[in-house]
Amino acid sequence: MVEASKPRLLTGDRPTGALHLGHLVGSLDNRVALQHDHECFIIVADLHTLTTRPRKHEFGEVPGFVREMVLDQLAVGIDPSKVTFYLQSAVPAVYDLAVLLQMLVPKARLEQVKSLRSMARAAAMSDDAMTMGLLAYPVLQAADILMARATIVPVGLDNEEHIAIARECASVFNELYGDLFPLPDAMISRSPALPGVATGPAGSGAKMSKSLGNAVYLGDPPERVREKLATLTYDAGDRRLGDEAALLMFARAFVGDAEAADLRRELDAGSTSLAAAHALIDEAVNARLAPIRERRAVLAGDVGLVEETLVDGTIRAREVANHTLARARDAMGLESLWSGLVAATEARAKARRRPY
Amino acid sequence: MVEASKPRLLTGDRPTGALHLGHLVGSLDNRVALQHDHECFIIVADLHTLTTRPRKHEFGEVPGFVREMVLDQLAVGIDPSKVTFYLQSAVPAVYDLAVLLQMLVPKARLEQVKSLRSMARAAAMSDDAMTMGLLAYPVLQAADILMARATIVPVGLDNEEHIAIARECASVFNELYGDLFPLPDAMISRSPALPGVATGPAGSGAKMSKSLGNAVYLGDPPERVREKLATLTYDAGDRRLGDEAALLMFARAFVGDAEAADLRRELDAGSTSLAAAHALIDEAVNARLAPIRERRAVLAGDVGLVEETLVDGTIRAREVANHTLARARDAMGLESLWSGLVAATEARAKARRRPY
Numbered sequence: 001m002v003e004a005s006k007p008r009l010l011t012g013d014r015p016t017g018a019l020h021l022g023h024l025v026g027s028l029d030n031r032v033a034l035q036h037d038h039e040c041f042i043i044v045a046d047l048h049t050l051t052t053r054p055r056k057h058e059f060g061e062v063p064g065f066v067r068e069m070v071l072d073q074l075a076v077g078i079d080p081s082k083v084t085f086y087l088q089s090a091v092p093a094v095y096d097l098a099v100l101l102q103m104l105v106p107k108a109r110l111e112q113v114k115s116l117r118s119m120a121r122a123a124a125m126s127d128d129a130m131t132m133g134l135l136a137y138p139v140l141q142a143a144d145i146l147m148a149r150a151t152i153v154p155v156g157l158d159n160e161e162h163i164a165i166a167r168e169c170a171s172v173f174n175e176l177y178g179d180l181f182p183l184p185d186a187m188i189s190r191s192p193a194l195p196g197v198a199t200g201p202a203g204s205g206a207k208m209s210k211s212l213g214n215a216v217y218l219g220d221p222p223e224r225v226r227e228k229l230a231t232l233t234y235d236a237g238d239r240r241l242g243d244e245a246a247l248l249m250f251a252r253a254f255v256g257d258a259e260a261a262d263l264r265r266e267l268d269a270g271s272t273s274l275a276a277a278h279a280l281i282d283e284a285v286n287a288r289l290a291p292i293r294e295r296r297a298v299l300a301g302d303v304g305l306v307e308e309t310l311v312d313g314t315i316r317a318r319e320v321a322n323h324t325l326a327r328a329r330d331a332m333g334l335e336s337l338w339s340g341l342v343a344a345t346e347a348r349a350k351a352r353r354r355p356y
Numbered sequence: 357m358v359e360a361s362k363p364r365l366l367t368g369d370r371p372t373g374a375l376h377l378g379h380l381v382g383s384l385d386n387r388v389a390l391q392h393d394h395e396c397f398i399i400v401a402d403l404h405t406l407t408t409r410p411r412k413h414e415f416g417e418v419p420g421f422v423r424e425m426v427l428d429q430l431a432v433g434i435d436p437s438k439v440t441f442y443l444q445s446a447v448p449a450v451y452d453l454a455v456l457l458q459m460l461v462p463k464a465r466l467e468q469v470k471s472l473r474s475m476a477r478a479a480a481m482s483d484d485a486m487t488m489g490l491l492a493y494p495v496l497q498a499a500d501i502l503m504a505r506a507t508i509v510p511v512g513l514d515n516e517e518h519i520a521i522a523r524e525c526a527s528v529f530n531e532l533y534g535d536l537f538p539l540p541d542a543m544i545s546r547s548p549a550l551p552g553v554a555t556g557p558a559g560s561g562a563k564m565s566k567s568l569g570n571a572v573y574l575g576d577p578p579e580r581v582r583e584k585l586a587t588l589t590y591d592a593g594d595r596r597l598g599d600e601a602a603l604l605m606f607a608r609a610f611v612g613d614a615e616a617a618d619l620r621r622e623l624d625a626g627s628t629s630l631a632a633a634h635a636l637i638d639e640a641v642n643a644r645l646a647p648i649r650e651r652r653a654v655l656a657g658d659v660g661l662v663e664e665t666l667v668d669g670t671i672r673a674r675e676v677a678n679h680t681l682a683r684a685r686d687a688m689g690l691e692s693l694w695s696g697l698v699a700a701t702e703a704r705a706k707a708r709r710r711p712y
Contacts, residue, residue, distance in 0.1 A: 066697075096448060102487065132495060304701055311701040332412070333418070334402070347659070351659070
């Protein structure tokens with residue numbers, strides 16, 4: 001009873017790689033904090049992956065990433081007894097709900113969503129090649145959110161418009177068929193996006209991202225973390241960026257606001273070296289990662305734990321989704337159409353048994 | 357074994373009203389003929405209805421129409437022991453397949469489909485209000501066709517492009533994930549569309565259509581048929597249309613080509629009256645409708661028969677659809693992702709039982 005009164009929250013990631021420091025400060029810390037007072041659904045959004053990476057060799061990488069991603073979240077302190085992890089593609093009712101919600105959203109509305117164009121560009125998809133799946137992606141996301149009847153959706157700023165579309169789906173549905181869906185609200189992360197390290201071509205000029213090759217992974221061993229952090233520069237260009245310099249953003253995220261301000265002054269005054277700054281940040285990052293790394297190794301050694309967590313959560317998500325779908329079908333009249341046919345068929349079968 | 361070697365065919369209608377003479381000559385006669393040498397799936401496409409009529413009061417009419425439509429088809433001579441009638445919305449795997457196929461079709465391709473714009477206009481939907489559901493309608497139709505692995509799809513000329521899209525879905529899927537779907541071919545009806553009678557505002561100038569109010573229904577009693585046929589004119593305007601005059605098209609469809617040519621000559625020469633022409637056509641139409649009407653009454657009196665036919669067919673369609681979906685998921689890698697997780701979970705459960 002107490003469980004049910006907690007607000008429902010849905011969040012998650014596409015299984016396109018292991019999780020990294022950007023996820024940690026941008027969303028994982030938040031998930032750990034929110035799990036106590038919220039009923040959390042954490043989606044492993046493999047169908048979303050298909051919207052931009054449908055090729056078989058691309059999808060072939062997904063099973064490994066699914067495992068890494070759940071393992072990372074458990075290692076960070078997300079408690080599977082509090083949270084429902086689930087695999088999106090294995091919840092059949094989500095497809096039904098997505099198709100039904102598509103009847104309610106104008107195509108022109110989705111064409112206004114800027115993030116879809118960036119996603120298409122990032123996937124090297126020309127405007128002409130943009131698939132229906134990508135255009136309809138916010139509706140699929142709406143189905144994820146609404147099937148869980150979630151009211152809170154922690155997302156990055158670039159996903160805010162998608163949550164607006166989920167609200168519109170819910171509100172048009174409620175208007176046409178009667179109140180069913182609570183209107184979800186986006187919970188925008190306040191922490192600025194962590195920049196990458198300078199290992200990839202995009203380097204620390206872009207936000208940390210699996211696909212840009214500039215990420216420090218939660219599973220990276222200490223020496224690898226040190227090497228990666230040592231690529232952060234603090235030259236004339238960085239100085240011009242001021243507090244937005246990548247090195248200082250790392251310091252703020254992992255050492256502290258005051259310490260980062262001190263570090264900036266000392267670097268600018270030449271009273272501390274870049275190597276010392278690297279050491280300071282490395283120590284703080286490794287202090288955060290050490291317990292995560294330790295738990296990660298223990299959890300990884302517990303054979304089948306990650307899979308069991310995801311399978312059990314998916315079974316739970318299916319129950320919730322089936323329940324919501326049944327209510328949606330009922331509200332639309334689809335359920336009474338089918339159950340009316342079944343009732344007449346059953347009455348006919350019973351009538352056959354009557355002797356006279 | 358002989359059953360399985362027959363080519364599979366999928367056809368059907370939206371449940372937006374009872375069937376009429378236009379359906380009879382345009383498609384039902386064809387279905388009756390094809391059922392012997394084909395394994396036929398006849399869809400009652402209620403999800404397609406939602407693409408243009410999503411409002412609750414609109415959908416409220418659907419259950420009655422579903423019943424009428426199946427009853428009409430049984431009355432015409434479609435044999436439920438040969439044919440699988442099924443309710444689209446009650447086949448869950450169709451939604452899954454539709455969502456998966458959307459990942460493979462460019463949005464720009466669907467924007468080229470002219471019939472969608474006419475459907476939007478007919479539904480009084482402005483360009484801006486066209487829903488995702490309507491734009492994605494050919495993909496949903498592709499899911500219907502491909503879930504049945506149908507190779508033959510009898511359709512009207514206005515639906516030919518939709519079958520082209522189903523072919524493209526099949527061919528892109530096969531290319532990306534390996535051969536699974538046979539490429540479906542449209543079988544375009546050779547009989548010209550029957551015009552309406554002059555009962556609605558569009559009258560006999562448009563093709564016979566439920567929504568235009570110019571239809572002679574298969575269930576109409578003889579006197580109603582006579583009244584409706586008597587609205588057909590043969591004035592100066594009709595004379596200019598020549599063989600395309602509605603009256604003559606009825607004569608060709610129900611009396612015969614030679615008789616229609618004679619009738620035209622006699623009407624033009626003034627040697628026969630319009631009343632005599634009406635009587636000739638009425639006699640022929642009623643000769644076609646009398647046995648249908650008789651069977652319709654018998655079938656309607658067999659309480660639960662229509663419902664049982666549709667429920668049993670839907671259960672059969674579900675089996676076929678589930679089988680196809682399992683193969684599609686398998687080809688894409690979705691099935692091995694899920695079954696891998698389940699296998700690891702099962703191994704973990706077994707390991708728990710080991711004493712040491």
